[in-house]
Amino acid sequence: MSFELIIQLTDSTIRLTTPLLLACLAGMYSERSGVFDIGLEGKMLAGAFGAAAVAAVTGSAWIGLMAGMGVSVFFAIIHGFAAITLRANQIISGVAVNVLAAGMSAFIGQNWFKMGGQTPQLSGSGRFNEISLPLAETLSGVPVLGAIYSDLISGHNILTYAAFVAVPLSAWVLFKTRYGLRLRAVGENPGAVDTAGISVERQRFSAVLICGVLCGMAGAYLSLGTSAAGFVRDMTAGKGYIALAALIFAKWTPKGALLACMLFGFLEAIGNKYQSITIFDLFVVPVQFMQALPYILTVVILAGFVGKAVPPKSGGVPYIKER
Amino acid sequence: MEAESEKAWHHDAEPALKLKGISKSFGPVKANVDIDLSVAKGAIHGIVGENGAGKSTLMSILYGFYKADKGEIFIDGKQIEIPDSNTAIAAGIGMVFQHFKLVENFTVLENIILGVESGGLLAPSLDQARKTLAELADEYELQVDPEAKIEDLSVGAQQRLEILKALYRKANILILDEPTGVLTPTEADHLFRILRNLKEQGKSIILITHKLREIMDATDTVSVMRRGEMTDTVATKDTSPEGLAELMVGRKVLLKVDKAPANPGKNILSVRNLNVTDGQGVARLKGIDLDIRAGEILGIAGVADNGQSELLQVLGGMRTAEGTIALNGKEIDLSLGDQGRSRRQIGISHVPEDRHRMGMIMSFSAWENSVFGYHNEPEYSRPLGLANQIAIQNTSRNEFERYDIRPRNIDLTATFFSGGNQQKVVIAREVERNPDLLLIGQPTRGVDIGAIEFIHKQIVKLRDQGKAILLVSVELEEILSLSDRVAVMFEGTISGERVTSETDVNDLGLLMAGMGEATT
Numbered sequence: 001m002s003f004e005l006i007i008q009l010t011d012s013t014i015r016l017t018t019p020l021l022l023a024c025l026a027g028m029y030s031e032r033s034g035v036f037d038i039g040l041e042g043k044m045l046a047g048a049f050g051a052a053a054v055a056a057v058t059g060s061a062w063i064g065l066m067a068g069m070g071v072s073v074f075f076a077i078i079h080g081f082a083a084i085t086l087r088a089n090q091i092i093s094g095v096a097v098n099v100l101a102a103g104m105s106a107f108i109g110q111n112w113f114k115m116g117g118q119t120p121q122l123s124g125s126g127r128f129n130e131i132s133l134p135l136a137e138t139l140s141g142v143p144v145l146g147a148i149y150s151d152l153i154s155g156h157n158i159l160t161y162a163a164f165v166a167v168p169l170s171a172w173v174l175f176k177t178r179y180g181l182r183l184r185a186v187g188e189n190p191g192a193v194d195t196a197g198i199s200v201e202r203q204r205f206s207a208v209l210i211c212g213v214l215c216g217m218a219g220a221y222l223s224l225g226t227s228a229a230g231f232v233r234d235m236t237a238g239k240g241y242i243a244l245a246a247l248i249f250a251k252w253t254p255k256g257a258l259l260a261c262m263l264f265g266f267l268e269a270i271g272n273k274y275q276s277i278t279i280f281d282l283f284v285v286p287v288q289f290m291q292a293l294p295y296i297l298t299v300v301i302l303a304g305f306v307g308k309a310v311p312p313k314s315g316g317v318p319y320i321k322e323r
Numbered sequence: 324m325e326a327e328s329e330k331a332w333h334h335d336a337e338p339a340l341k342l343k344g345i346s347k348s349f350g351p352v353k354a355n356v357d358i359d360l361s362v363a364k365g366a367i368h369g370i371v372g373e374n375g376a377g378k379s380t381l382m383s384i385l386y387g388f389y390k391a392d393k394g395e396i397f398i399d400g401k402q403i404e405i406p407d408s409n410t411a412i413a414a415g416i417g418m419v420f421q422h423f424k425l426v427e428n429f430t431v432l433e434n435i436i437l438g439v440e441s442g443g444l445l446a447p448s449l450d451q452a453r454k455t456l457a458e459l460a461d462e463y464e465l466q467v468d469p470e471a472k473i474e475d476l477s478v479g480a481q482q483r484l485e486i487l488k489a490l491y492r493k494a495n496i497l498i499l500d501e502p503t504g505v506l507t508p509t510e511a512d513h514l515f516r517i518l519r520n521l522k523e524q525g526k527s528i529i530l531i532t533h534k535l536r537e538i539m540d541a542t543d544t545v546s547v548m549r550r551g552e553m554t555d556t557v558a559t560k561d562t563s564p565e566g567l568a569e570l571m572v573g574r575k576v577l578l579k580v581d582k583a584p585a586n587p588g589k590n591i592l593s594v595r596n597l598n599v600t601d602g603q604g605v606a607r608l609k610g611i612d613l614d615i616r617a618g619e620i621l622g623i624a625g626v627a628d629n630g631q632s633e634l635l636q637v638l639g640g641m642r643t644a645e646g647t648i649a650l651n652g653k654e655i656d657l658s659l660g661d662q663g664r665s666r667r668q669i670g671i672s673h674v675p676e677d678r679h680r681m682g683m684i685m686s687f688s689a690w691e692n693s694v695f696g697y698h699n700e701p702e703y704s705r706p707l708g709l710a711n712q713i714a715i716q717n718t719s720r721n722e723f724e725r726y727d728i729r730p731r732n733i734d735l736t737a738t739f740f741s742g743g744n745q746q747k748v749v750i751a752r753e754v755e756r757n758p759d760l761l762l763i764g765q766p767t768r769g770v771d772i773g774a775i776e777f778i779h780k781q782i783v784k785l786r787d788q789g790k791a792i793l794l795v796s797v798e799l800e801e802i803l804s805l806s807d808r809v810a811v812m813f814e815g816t817i818s819g820e821r822v823t824s825e826t827d828v829n830d831l832g833l834l835m836a837g838m839g840e841a842t843t
Contacts, residue, residue: 178440178448185426185437192424195386196438197409313427321388 004118007151009269014152015226016272017265018160019044019218019236023212023243024165024250025256026214032174033207034187034250035083036090036316039075039097041240047072047219049105052119052231053112055126061224064126065159068223069216075101076212087318098240106233119223119231128225159221162313164258166214171254182209187312190319200319214256218243238295245298248309267293337400339364339527340416345394347380354380356551358394362496366746367528369516369538369559372548373571373771374742377532381548382498386418387411398496412438417489427474431467431709432456435491458466459490459527463520471547471814476501479510486517497521498529503537507626508799508832515541533772535578536565536800547571562811572773582783585807588617590652592638592760597646599633599815607633608644609815615760615791620782621812622823623795623807625835630815631795632676635764638793639673640666641681649758667696672753674746676764676795682749683737684709690733693719693752722751728778743774750778754785761785764795779805799828799835813837 023040030037050071055064082093106117113119133154140150150237174180182203186193190200218239223231242264249263250256273292278284338361345358355377356515359414362368372378383389387408395402398414405411409544411418425434432452440448453469453600453676460466465483473481482502489497499518503511518528518541531541538545539559546556555570568576592615606632615621623631636642640662648655650669673696675681683692694703694715698702703718705711719733726747728740737745746766753761766782767775782805796802802809803823810820811834819834 163615176445178443178445181433181437181440181445185429188428189424190427191420191422192426192437195408195418195420195424196414197387198438306556 003147006055007147007156009266009273011152011155012269012272013262013265014156014160015265016268017261018156018163018225019221019239020058020243020264021163021257022159022166022214023240024246024261025163025254026211026218027168027244027247028170028250028252028254028257029183029207029214030211031247031315032187032312033183033204034312034314034317034319035080035208036078036094036203037208037211038091038094038244039079039089039101039240040211040243041236041238042094042098042101043072043075043212043215044222044240045098045105045234046075046101046237047100048223048235049109049119049217049219049231051216052223053109055122055224056113056120056230059124059126060121061126061128064224065128065217065220068220072216072219073209073212076208076215080205080208084088084201084208090316090318095100102234104210105231109227109231109233117233122224122229126224127229128159128221130155130157131161157221157225159217159225161223162217162237167254167258170257174254179206184312187314190314194319194321202209204319215240223236238298242294244299245301248311249301251309252312264294264297267297336364338362338397339366339399340529341397341400342381343395343397345381345384345391345396347384347389347391349642353551355391358548358553359563360546360553360556362527362529364527365522365525367522367530367541369530369542369545369557370548371530371531371533371535371538371545371567371571373533373773374769375771376548376571377551378548379500380551382418382500382529382531385411385416385498389782396719401455406698412492412494415493417486417492417494417497419482419485419489419497419499421504423485425473425481425484427472428467429473430469431473432469434473434484435469435488446611450548455491456487459487462524463490464517465490465724473546477510478505482506482510482514486521494526496527500531500533501533502530503532503534503665504797505627506597507835508828509836511537532798535567538567539564549573572771574773576772580779580783580804582805583787585619585786586808587619588789591615591617591650592793593647593649594638595647597634597637597644597648599630599637599642600632607815608637610758611815611817612647613793613810613817615793617759617791618786618789619795619808620786620792620806622649622802622809623793623808623812624799624831625797625812627797629812629827629835631764631797631812634812635673635676635795636774638666638671639663639675639763640671640758643767663696664699666748667756667758670759672756672758672761674761674763674766676748676768678742678745678749678768683745685737688734688736689723689728689748690716690719690741692737693722693733694746696754697752697756718755722748722755726751726781741771741774742769743771743778746770746778747774750781754781756791760791760793762793762795765797766794767796767798768800799831802831811835 024045027037027040051064051068054067079093080095082088083090109117109119126320136150136154138144182193182198185199186203193203194200222235228235246260246264248259249260254260271293275287276292330585340362342358344359345355359382384391387405387410391408396405405413432449435452435456441451456469465487467480467484467487480539489731502514506514524530532538542559544556545559547554547567549571564578568578594611594613597608597611601607627632637644643660644657648657650671679685698710703711703715716733723731723733726742728747766778782792794805806823809823809826809831811818811831814836814837818837
């Protein structure tokens with residue numbers, strides 16, 4: 001494998017990891033607080049649509065991003081209201097978000113833009129363009145390190161950098177701050193939080209809102225930061241579920257989320273790069289199999305083949321005061 | 324010292340806590356009616372009452388979980404409102420719940436600071452807690468390793484941590500709800516030493532318990548609650564367990580079980596070298612040997628979770644095991660699971676420990692619950708696999724009558740009945756099928772005193788009919804008053820066996836802690 005190929009694959013991995021990572025961290029906040037969120041997919045999709053639609057109308061990617069996050073947060077509030085306030089079944093509420101987002105994004109998209117559910121092609125300031133870090137041009141001549149700097153580290157859009165910065169930031173929030181302590185506590189034993197005089201509902205709601213913001217960013221990345229340059233029906237294509245699988249694989253830690261999402265991103269990159277592989281001139285691995293790799297890994301992880309993952313103890317259980 | 328505490332509960336100083344006319348209703352249910360209570364500074368005040376008497380509601384009002392409909396609360400003579408737990412904590416009220424409110428995968432320090440962090444970042448709070456904890460530990464004999472994870476702590480240590488949590492929040496009034504239910508006698512003694520220590524430092528302690536002996540040993544004053552009302556408050560030295568029981572129930576209660584000496588017959592059950600390993604590969608039962616003869620009650624004592632549950636589950640056919648079990652000399656195949664029905668067919672009845680999860684189906688009617696496990700018997704069946712509802716209902720009605728189950732309505736769902744009446748439904752079902760061996764786990768858990776008396780009588784009556792009974796209970800007093808022989812379980816083994824008349828609480832307590840037998 002040549003050096004260039006490695007750079008190329010890694011670069012592709014980073015791009016494909018970005019939305020997964022944002023969604024995975026989103027899920028981490030929610031689930032660490034004890035609210036299971038199968039609706040990452042729907043929030044991402046709604047966020048992607050909101051971002052693309054508003055960016056198409058205003059011509060500003062930043063306003064688009066705000067709109068994407070806003071739409072995603074709106075769906076997060078629906079989930080939070082059902083799951084926390086009304087103590088509904090969290091899986092069902094999450095599924096409802098997914099179905100609602102899939103239907104509404106296509107329906108409203110068709111109604112507004114009459115393009116079969118798509119939004120108009122974005123260009124220029126309507127997209128998040130690649131950022132060239134300082135000296136990237138100059139250093140590209142330097143062997144190895146120069147290529148790594150100018151091709152790998154430089155040349156991504158702002159959301160990719162945000163996603164990777166969010167990992168250490170989340171680790172710090174989770175394990176070094178008061179907010180993180182309470183967040184972890186409320187997912188493990190909400191009774192302990194309640195008797196300590198902290199509102200379980202408020203604590204959980206805050207986590208669900210953070211989840212909404214991050215899902216919105218993930219969605220905006222898909223429609224404003226990739227070559228799609230606009231919203232396409234069902235463009236999340238199961239990424240929300242993959243992020244959920246990655247979250248389990250990551251054992252609900254930020255560092256784990258980074259590694260797990262990069263693994264999925266890498267598999268996807270491989271699938272995109274090699275349309276088919278011939279083994280010993282005998283057997284051809286079809287393109288469909290290569291592209292199915294991330295989904296196959298998802299099934300394997302969810303079936304529990306990859307070690308034992310202990311979820312937050314009170315995850316999925318609405319909190320009811322004992323007396 | 325004596326004179327001081329004497330003075331403390333006379334009302335010459337402002338009481339630490341005073342309640343006036345507290346009332347609280349839930350719909351038509353009056354949980355608290357016009358409650359008055361006064362707890363002096365530096366006193367231990369006991370509150371006794373049956374399940375549903377309103378103790379928990381009263382404490383929840385004090386801790387800001389509920390708002391009282393009516394009434395006033397005074398702390399150190401000053402009237403306050405307690406709308407939420409924060410206010411309660413700020414007012415100096417600390418609560419040690421029956422089920423600990425600890426985050427299991429946190430360290431001791433993290434649990435201590437939860438909710439009272441000094442700022443947005445954890446490090447300064449943790450440092451401060453570490454220092455304060457060391458001081459508190461010295462002052463009150465409350466040693467807990469600050470860096471230990473909760474899941475690695477013993478139950479006693481977890482409870483000490485709950486007390487430390489309250490003290491860290493500067494509690495002056497400490498409320499403990501059924502604190503000794505999960506402790507060995509030694510740990511309970513340690514707890515009461517701590518409480519006396521706290522009392523000498525001027526803290527006020529409210530002790531909620533159903534164990535009358537603890538009330539007699541530890542408290543200065545005691546209040547009795549019945550049906551939401553505070554029926555009486557007396558100085559502990561002026562009362563007796565019998566007197567308190569009478570106040571609780573409203574009639575004379577027999578605390579001691581009245582039974583003749585056992586007259587054991589032939590061997591009914593023999594267990595040899597029984598081993599159970601759970602899904603995680605942990606040995607739960609290690610080489611258990613037991614014998615029970617006809618007309619004999621064998622009590623299994625021990626702190627919860629030392630293998631008693633697994634023993635019951637194996638004998639009841641709900642779990643596979645290695646080793647041999649023979650009933651009336653006939654060996655039982657232990658390699659099969661889900662044998663609850665076939666066990667019942669060969670004469671083993673089972674009153675499970677966990678009534679709500681295994682003894683009944685809570686959302687089903689009482690008459691359906693009256694035959695579960697026996698519903699396939701010919702007398703309850705009709706052709707084509709249909710149930711003979713008439714026969715089932717007749718059986719149920721009959722049992723309701725003879726076991727005095729109230730309300731006398733077999734159509735109500737199981738949830739509607741009190742703990743004692745639910746338990747009577749289960750016990751009637753299992754006892755009335757005339758088993759050779761009755762397995763009975765925690766027969767009086769969550770059951771009121773009046774029903775306890777009745778249930779104990781039934782168990783003794785069954786013994787006198789020549790049946791073998793295996794009684795598992797974490798209540799040492801229950802074991803001592805019912806059993807003819809006692810086996811103590813510790814970490815999956817039988818740590819010792821005693822004839823009941825030749826043992827006492829201290830002796831059994833040592834066995835429960837895994838000590839005693841090793842030295843002899």
